[in-house]
Amino acid sequence: MKIDERHLIQLAAVVKTGGVTEGAALLGLAQPAVSRTLSMLEQRLGEPLFIKGRRPLQPTALGSSLAEYGLVMLAASRKATDLVESFRVGKSGVVRVGGTPFFMDGLIAGLCAEFQATHPDVRIEQSYGYFSDLRAALKADQIDLAICPIDILDEGSGLEFQQILPGRNVIACRVTHPLLLKRKLQPAQLLDYPWVAPPPGSPLLADLRALLLSFGATEIKIRYSGGSLMGVINYLKAADALTVMPHSVVFAQRKDKSITALPINIPHPERALSILKRIDAPRSPAVDQFADFVRSGFETLRHLIKRHEESVVWGV
Structure with a gap:
């Protein structure tokens, strides 16, 4: 005999709350629907699930044993629901980010730690590479974001970029x-x-x-x-x-x-540190939130660097 998992979950909710009305409310279902489920389940089993005349409802030995399985499924269902909601708001998921070594080690690694202070359930996978390697990794869907200096992005590259810091x-x-x-x-x-x-x-x-x-x-x-x-x-x-x-x-x-x-000006490279991603990449809330966090972090860094430069005399 195969028992519908949904029926076990409804049984577990009723046993947990001590009443059909309360169990139905816990699951967001109508009370008559839960009552019909329990009656149908008892008919299929040929055994009562609750001791008659007891309030709050008290399960029989069989009802209690079946409810234990239902409670496991109910807990798993709640966890799955929480996971989906957490993913939708960017609080969980995976961010695959690649970048040039000096920038990743000197700046991005610290921002990863700061980001995870408020997003502890987001896992960040960091990798290294230079522009040509990172572009290939993006197109092959091996990374979600690339953070690297670029000169110019070709039209029709399938990539979009946002500058986060001028090249200096x-x-x-x-x-x-x-x-x-x-x-x-x-x-x-x-x-x-x-x-x-x-x-x-x-x-x-x-x-x-x-x-x-x-x-x-x-x-x-x-x-x-x-x-x-x-x-x-x-x-x-x-x-x-x-x-x-x-x-x-x-x-x-x-x-x-x-x-x-050294306080000496040298020629500026015609490139800027940018965040690259595929134009057609599936939307991932965690990736979007991480990219926003990095942009915000570099905006703060840009102001700090400007203030520092204004206090230092640089030679020609």
Whole structure:
């Protein structure tokens, strides 16, 4: 004999509340409908489910045993309902975000933790890549969002982007670097020191080479390469080397007082840090909320950086 799961859930609700009216209210059903269900179930079983004449209703041994199964299903149904509602409002789900290593480690990882403080049931899966890899991952539905610097997005790419921070590179060094003592820093003085190369494939690597050539370098002194953000920072802390980094990444390290930016203007890259996603991607409330949170975080960061720049005299 197969018993309808819905009948067990209704039985469980009545046993839990002690009355048909109350059980029906718990499930959002009409009282007559629940009464008919219980009568039909008793007829099919050929056994009573409740002891006659007891108020509140008291289940028989069989009724109690069946209600236990119904309670499990009722609890699962409630959890499923809560899960769906949580998903609809962006409080649960999965966010797959990919991005360039320095930005992900220096800025986005911290924003992920802040976002989950109010969205603890959202799981974030972070991955790394540069623009071409991230674009391919978006189109293959391997990630939901990409956060990376881009120059321009081709028409018909199937992607949309929102700029979250203008592109701005600086020369990073340790806070005790000798060049910080110079009153009027000249570009040629930077060539007296070794350099740290950004990771292979990073747009920063091309920026570094172009920058040093503009300073008149005939030979680029690369002392260290291939490191992660923390690897580069730890190297800079222990040496008088220099490197090119996004200003936002250097600014984010200010509380550690380990690295800083030389107060010298260098050519700005014609690109901006942006959030990329597929135009035809299925809507995910958690992904939308995370993207909004990142945009808001960078809006705050942009104001902080602007205030900082206004308090520092930058050379030409």
